[in-house]
Amino acid sequence: MVNKHRPLSPATFVPPDLVRPGVRLVTSGEAALLNSTTAAAAERMFAAAAAAGVIITLASGYRSFATQKVTYSGWVRAQGQAAADTASARPGYSEHQTGWAFDIGDGSGADAFQPNFRSRPAALWAAAQAHRFGFVVRYPWTFHEITGYFYEPWHLRYIGIEAATDMLSRGIATLEQYFGLEAAPGYR
Numbered sequence: 242m243v244n245k246h247r248p249l250s251p252a253t254f255v256p257p258d259l260v261r262p263g264v265r266l267v268t269s270g271e272a273a274l275l276n277s278t279t280a281a282a283a284e285r286m287f288a289a290a291a292a293a294g295v296i297i298t299l300a301s302g303y304r305s306f307a308t309q310k311v312t313y314s315g316w317v318r319a320q321g322q323a324a325a326d327t328a329s330a331r332p333g334y335s336e337h338q339t340g341w342a343f344d345i346g347d348g349s350g351a352d353a354f355q356p357n358f359r360s361r362p363a364a365l366w367a368a369a370q371a372h373r374f375g376f377v378v379r380y381p382w383t384f385h386e387i388t389g390y391f392y393e394p395w396h397l398r399y400i401g402i403e404a405a406t407d408m409l410s411r412g413i414a415t416l417e418q419y420f421g422l423e424a425a426p427g428y429r
């Protein structure tokens with residue numbers, strides 16, 4: 242469980258079982274990797290979406306501490322730390338570093354990483370069906386004061402089918418609330 246109050250430990254953690262899932266990739270290198278459990282679940286979910294006529298692509302998976310450091314530093318240089326913190330996780334605080342999370346696209350590139358992605362078929366399908374494969378939309382609309390992140394309809398996190406289904410059926414929107422953890426709107 243990683244958020245702005247709960248960094249990875251150690252900060253440079255690397256999942257021991259990173260693999261490249263057999264799904265449509267629109268990325269390469271480390272970003273095409275997930276941990277083995279998440280990769281297997283992603284394969285099942287992307288295949289089910291495809292069978293329903295919905296294309297989902299893996300836009301960004303694993304991100305190492307070193308990569309996150311470069312990305313975050315770039316934002317800080319360009320816009321200062323306050324703005325950087327709204328756009329990019331600090332190194333050691335990204336859910337992408339866990340191997341349990343990834344970003345999806347729809348293959349067209351339309352609305353990629355934009356709020357309007359919510360109305361693309363891939364996002365609509367994921368919002369309705371992802372729990373069946375163990376995933377939740379980790380940063381839902383209007384919950385940034387709890388999660389620390391504005392709405393990201395493209396960012397999915399694996400928590401297992403049982404937990405994801407339970408969370409949905411109980412109407413709980415965030416992992417912080419589901420696990421009874423304090424809200425993490427910003428870094429301490």
Ligand SMILES: [Zn+2]
Nearest residue numbers: 337343344396
């Ligand atoms: Zn993401």
